Amino acid sequence: MAEPADDFGAHLRKHWKLNPDIAYLNHGTVGAPPRRVLEFQRALSDQIEDNPARFLLRGLDDISGTGKPSRMRDALSHVAGFVDCSPDDLAFVDNITAGVNTVLRSFPFRPGDEIAVTTLGYGGITNAATFAARASGSNLNTIELPRPGAEPYEFVEALDRGLTPATRIVVIDHLAATTSLVMPVADMVAACHAKGVLVLVDGAHVPGNIPLDIVALGADWYTANLHKWAWAPRSCGVLWTSPAQQPHLRPLVTSWGFDNGLAAEFDHPGTRDPSPFLSAPFAIDLMREFGLDAIYTYNHELAWWAGQFLAEQWGTTFAAPKPMVGSMVTVPLPTHLGTTVADAERVRAWLEQAGIEAPALIRPDGLDVRVSAQIYCDRTDIERLGHAIDDFPTA
Numbered sequence: 001m002a003e004p005a006d007d008f009g010a011h012l013r014k015h016w017k018l019n020p021d022i023a024y025l026n027h028g029t030v031g032a033p034p035r036r037v038l039e040f041q042r043a044l045s046d047q048i049e050d051n052p053a054r055f056l057l058r059g060l061d062d063i064s065g066t067g068k069p070s071r072m073r074d075a076l077s078h079v080a081g082f083v084d085c086s087p088d089d090l091a092f093v094d095n096i097t098a099g100v101n102t103v104l105r106s107f108p109f110r111p112g113d114e115i116a117v118t119t120l121g122y123g124g125i126t127n128a129a130t131f132a133a134r135a136s137g138s139n140l141n142t143i144e145l146p147r148p149g150a151e152p153y154e155f156v157e158a159l160d161r162g163l164t165p166a167t168r169i170v171v172i173d174h175l176a177a178t179t180s181l182v183m184p185v186a187d188m189v190a191a192c193h194a195k196g197v198l199v200l201v202d203g204a205h206v207p208g209n210i211p212l213d214i215v216a217l218g219a220d221w222y223t224a225n226l227h228k229w230a231w232a233p234r235s236c237g238v239l240w241t242s243p244a245q246q247p248h249l250r251p252l253v254t255s256w257g258f259d260n261g262l263a264a265e266f267d268h269p270g271t272r273d274p275s276p277f278l279s280a281p282f283a284i285d286l287m288r289e290f291g292l293d294a295i296y297t298y299n300h301e302l303a304w305w306a307g308q309f310l311a312e313q314w315g316t317t318f319a320a321p322k323p324m325v326g327s328m329v330t331v332p333l334p335t336h337l338g339t340t341v342a343d344a345e346r347v348r349a350w351l352e353q354a355g356i357e358a359p360a361l362i363r364p365d366g367l368d369v370r371v372s373a374q375i376y377c378d379r380t381d382i383e384r385l386g387h388a389i390d391d392f393p394t395a
């Protein structure tokens with residue numbers, strides 16, 4: 001079943017339920033689990049329904065924190081090996097939005113504290129920070145980060161300059177949704193820690209997109225989605241918390257595990273479908289079967305090629321340095337396509353009718369298109385995108 005990397009490409013679409021007529025260049029937005037992962041999840045659901053009470057109430061988790069066998073903990077141990085951390089510091093959350101809300105709503109802010117976000121932050125996460133600041137009497141500080149083309153150290157310096165004596169927590173992206181740039185997270189964390197600022201990393205696009213070693217980054221919290229690039233079914237997120245920050249960490253939903261430690265508190269937020277979480281190890285193993293390094297390399301090279309090819313085709317500038325590119329690129333569109341949200345929606349709709357799924361994004365002075373490279377994509381998909389934009393009707 002494993003395919004050699006030089007044989008990745010459109011014919012692998014048979015492993016996905018994706019419409020074969022569509023050039024699906026949007027894997028990053030909500031993910032797309034392979035068929036075998038969905039089949040595994042379906043079989044698991046059948047197993048649950050064989051005796052739901054037995055499955056969900058006895059053995060799924062350990063709500064009393066007594067250390068009895070727990071399927072959730074087994075699954076987390078597997079995931080921990082993939083993202084390089086201790087399973088004791090890891091919890092499943094529905095998605096990264098839940099992970100960020102969990103941290104920011106349980107942190108003991110004092111009035112006058114500051115939560116910092118950046119101009120590269122994802123809108124929903126910035127909203128979560130805004131609400132947490134409002135609810136805790138803190139202030140929100142939005143730090144301006146450089147545009148694509150800047151060197152990694154310039155991002156570190158800009159972040160450092162934006163911190164104030166009141167900043168308690170800064171939320172930074174590991175792989176930014178708008179620019180698709182891989183940030184120098186370890187250096188950013190070091191700069192923040194040097195000023196006593198805690199760091200919550202939004203790694204929404206990271207697991208499965210680039211290799212990840214959470215502990216090596218040195219952050220205080222790291223939250224990520226497995227349903228985007230790690231092929232897990234939706235919705236499946238993780239939240240890693242450094243031991244020092246665990247005493248005040250509480251799940252968004254309080255239930256039976258209350259006061260019994262991180263595992264008990266997070267693994268059972270009332271009755272819910274555990275199948276996405278319990279399917280994550282299978283998804284990770286399937287990636288391993290295809291070859292993790294082969295996937296990273298193929299997707300990175302295709303994304304990088306897409307950046308060069310499309311910018312040349314459209315006469316725009318793709319400024320991202322190669323070390324800051326993972327499996328996704330954001331490419332500037334020709335200026336005549338506009339600058340507004342309505343312009344972006346017109347471009348997206350045009351691509352959709354041309355059989356291409358890719359998001360059009362707005363930046364301050366124009367539009368971008370974001371291309372996700374996944375092993376079922378190849379250059380033909382990118383060329384199709386290039387031509388579709390060339391054919392965009394101008395008024």
Ligand SMILES: Cc1ncc(COP(=O)(O)O)c(C=O)c1O
Binds near residue numbers: 225
């Ligand atoms: C950087 C970033 N953060 C957070 C999110 C939110 O992810 P979710 O809706 O799965 O919580 C996204 C979604 O694309 C994202 O790109």
